[in-house]
Amino acid sequence: MAADGAVQSVRRALGLLGCFGGGDASLGLSDLARRAGLSTSTTHRLARTLTGAGFLEQEPSTGRYRLGPSITELGQLSFHRRGLHRIAPELAELAKITSATVDLAVRNDRHAVILSGGSLNPDSGAGLRRPLHSTALGKVLLAWDPEAGAGLAALGPLRALTGRTIVDHDELRAELGRVRECGYALNDEESGDGVRTVAVPVLDRQNHVRYALAVRSTPQVIADARIGWFVAHARSCARALEILLIPPAERRLHPPA
Incomplete structure (x- = not known):
């Protein structure tokens, strides 16, 4: 059961990152939750974890989220490789x-x-x-x-x-x-x-x-x-x-x- 929960969390986290594939530079927490089909509390927890790992970053002035430097790094590596x-x-x-x-x-x-x-x-x-x-x-x-x-x-x-x-x-x-x-x-x-x-x-x-x-x-x-x-x-x-x-x-x- 614990393994199933871990897999679900990974899928949900990847789903959050996928929400930025539509061309939006940044998204608010409620927009992320709606697009991912998750509760606001779950979305906030996942976004906080992704931000800590550098896959998202939060704009200080608005609180909105955007793709972080870890995504940029991996994207550049993949592009060149x-x-x-x-x-x-x-x-x-x-x-x-x-x-x-x-x-x-x-x-x-x-x-x-x-x-x-x-x-x-x-x-x-x-x-x-x-x-x-x-x-x-x-x-x-x-x-x-x-x-x-x-x-x-x-x-x-x-x-x-x-x-x-x-x-x-x-x-x-x-x-x-x-x-x-x-x-x-x-x-x-x-x-x-x-x-x-x-x-x-x-x-x-x-x-x-x-x-x-x-x-x-x-x-x-x-x-x-x-x-x-x-x-x-x-x-x-x-x-x-x-x-x-x-x-x-x-x-x-x-x-x-």
Whole structure:
């Protein structure tokens, strides 16, 4: 029983940290409690423990909480150990060629999490998580995941963000098959009106997806007749990212041209 209680406390503490994933710089105690689904007293106890360990810090003037230096330290370590500090020139070149927003993402549970690219705007207030089912990034991360097809039900209800969003699991499974067949994913105003995105995978030697690379603009810019052009440039960048991000022993031996 004591072990179960310890696991529950860890889950709740991690849940508190996850409350900051929506783009808020700081949150009050009541906001944290509401988002985490916990009582105020439990939230206060957990926040105090996390603050003592440096994972949260409390603003002296307002009493609000924000992510602490321990999170920053671990984030920087992970960023560099993944090799992400080396890819900015490649993403910038793709953005320059296409005149579009370029993002690189990985999967985290039910979301695609943007790690680098044009969507990392600290002033926008937008979080870095994107739904898997309604984005080109997410479709790529699902399509080349060997266990995704059988586990789509784990995504839960597929929320409609526009009239074009896929909300049926069987329809999503069929869409992922098409993505694998053609080698890229398309978000055609499924995540937001006026947004069109193409995305391609960064694959390892086992043909499993490590990252998803997306080019985002409007339907007028990424017109039907130019989708192939955008995909070709995205694939060229993805091949370069394989070299920069995947260890030699895990890279594809002969990436397709």
